[in-house]
Amino acid sequence: MTYPLSDSARRLQATARRFADTFLIPHEVHAEMHEGEFPAGAEAAAVAEAAKLGLRAMNIPKEAGGGGLSYVEQTVVSEQIGRVTNGLGWCINTPARCLYEAATPHQMETWIGPTIRGARSECYAITEAGAGSDVDAIASTARRDGDGYVIDGEKWHVTSANHADYLVVQAKIAGGVNDGTHALFFVDRESSGVEFLRTPAYTHTYAHHHPIVGLQGVRVPAANLIGKEGEGMAFTHDWFRYERMMIAARCCGAAERLIEEAGAFAGERTAYGKPIGEYQLIQAMLADSLTELWAARLMVYRLAEAHDAGDDAKILHGQCSMAKLYASEMANRVADRAVQIFGGRGYMRENVAERFFRELRVDRIWEGTSEIQRLIIAEQLRKRGQAALIG
């Protein structure tokens, strides 16, 4: 039995699949050989098509110019985008919904609105050299000064900073009644004191880089504060929850593509006089992969339904961790098996399994490592009990 998705979710699934197959997947090998870049003109075509199909800013309500999709619908779209390597699917931007909800009219007009329309783009600067898993250990500060704040710090792994024209920076308030609490700020890329200190090379071949960004005496108006002083961590947790669910969805898409491609290859490639797909050792790898993908997909769809139903955020927090943990570990196992099925071809960068084998590794690290997901799940189990988490 296939999962009982609504007709609109099925339609979106088909639309997103066609979009990925037509506008993204054909450019993967070019991207792999050209620092992650699309061929000339292809990115603009993909961005325009995504906007036409309602796939851009899909998490933002329609009345604000977004796609207005339910969580289940966003999940099926993300799954199809997850079938694509080289970060080409990132041409569909989804600004954090919690920032949209917290935005003042000025912030809506200056940052969030243009981001929804695709006229501006953001990056998230939370992690630091001494604070990754333990976000509370950040050393960046925001000190109130007259009618604004002065921000100092150094942020690591700032994804897409080379494409973004503003950063969402997390810092601790220094001084005043909220001293030591977390806050988020909109910081324009061109602000005085913002400097890209270094752009390290990473495992994947993406056009979106992850530079180390220095913030030295960066002065921003008080109007750039998102929400209130002390609310920074709540926004970050909200964003983590959403991203963990979407990472899980993308990992399911990656596994789907890998099983398709490795399965097709196993049907064609002959060894010892017959297709390798007729050997039970190969069949076992495909069978394990499909079984694990099904389990992950059921988790992700059910989790998205729970979001749509407005379930308790604390329970969802634990469930997002379970979905992200399981789906990311599953996809890595599937990629490893796919490389094995492709044999020597699976080690070539022009092969989808080779690229996913490298690219999926980070899904066990970013937005909270697998160890951190386990800690969250264990803590939720201790606090709320098994029935609350899994019924």
Ligand SMILES: Cc1cc2nc3c(=O)[nH]c(=O)nc-3n(C[C@H](O)[C@H](O)[C@H](O)COP(=O)(O)OP(=O)(O)OC[C@H]3O[C@@H](n4cnc5c(N)ncnc54)[C@H](O)[C@@H]3O)c2cc1C
């Ligand atoms: C490609 C990439 C893109 C990223 N993009 C962004 C971004 O856009 N913005 C941003 O702010 N951050 C970003 N990050 C940062 C990412 O979220 C962190 O790398 C991640 O949260 C882990 O933090 P860390 O690297 O400091 O590892 P650490 O926290 O130093 O962890 C090192 C190891 O110790 C383990 N560990 C830590 N604490 C515990 C514990 N209590 N118990 C058991 N094990 C533990 C971890 O699981 C890990 O195995 C990105 C990272 C990467 C690699």
